[in-house]
Amino acid sequence: VLEPEPDPPKLGMLTTFDLDEYVHEALRLGAVGFLLKDTPPRELAAAVRTVADGQAMLSPSVTKRLLASYVDRAPSRAEAARGQLAGLTMREEDVIRAVARGLSNAEIGRELRLTEATVKAHVSRVLAKLGLANRVQAAILVHDADLG
Known part of the structure; x- marks a missing residue:
C-alpha cells in the first residue's frame, strides 16, 4: 500500500485525446492540468509553470x-x-402560497376556513420544515418555484 507523499508532485496531463472521460479521470486522480498536444509551444511552457505552481x-x-x-447538470432555481x-402537505402548500401573496394569518384563516391559531401553527411548521427564518423567505421560495 502506497502512503501519500507529504508534498506530492504536481501532475498535468498532455494528450491527443480530447475525451471528457479522460479529463474527469485525470482530475479525479489529482491532475491540476489537462492540455492537448496541439497546444502551442509558448502556451505549453506557460502551462507547465502554472501546473508546477499548483x-x-x-x-x-x-x-x-x-x-x-456543470451548467447542464445544475438544477434551475x-x-x-x-x-x-416537495415535502409539504397539500394544506401546508396552500398556506405557504397564501403567505407568499402577503396575506396575514387571519386572512389565510378566512380563505382556507381555518382558525388563526391553526394557520399560525401551519406557518411555523412550514418555516421549520423548510429551514426558513421568516415569511419573506417563504414568499421568495414560492416565487422562485413559480408557484405564486
Missing part, C-alpha cells in the same frame, strides 16, 4: 465543455425551489 490549467476546449456540463417544497 494552479489549474485546462485547455480552452476542455474548460468550455466542463463549464457547459425553479427546480431547486420546487424540490425544497
Whole structure:
C-alpha cells in the first residue's frame, strides 16, 4: 500500500485525446492540468509553470465543455425551489402560497376556513420544515418555484 507523499508532485496531463472521460479521470486522480498536444509551444511552457505552481490549467476546449456540463447538470432555481417544497402537505402548500401573496394569518384563516391559531401553527411548521427564518423567505421560495 502506497502512503501519500507529504508534498506530492504536481501532475498535468498532455494528450491527443480530447475525451471528457479522460479529463474527469485525470482530475479525479489529482491532475491540476489537462492540455492537448496541439497546444502551442509558448502556451505549453506557460502551462507547465502554472501546473508546477499548483494552479489549474485546462485547455480552452476542455474548460468550455466542463463549464457547459456543470451548467447542464445544475438544477434551475425553479427546480431547486420546487424540490425544497416537495415535502409539504397539500394544506401546508396552500398556506405557504397564501403567505407568499402577503396575506396575514387571519386572512389565510378566512380563505382556507381555518382558525388563526391553526394557520399560525401551519406557518411555523412550514418555516421549520423548510429551514426558513421568516415569511419573506417563504414568499421568495414560492416565487422562485413559480408557484405564486
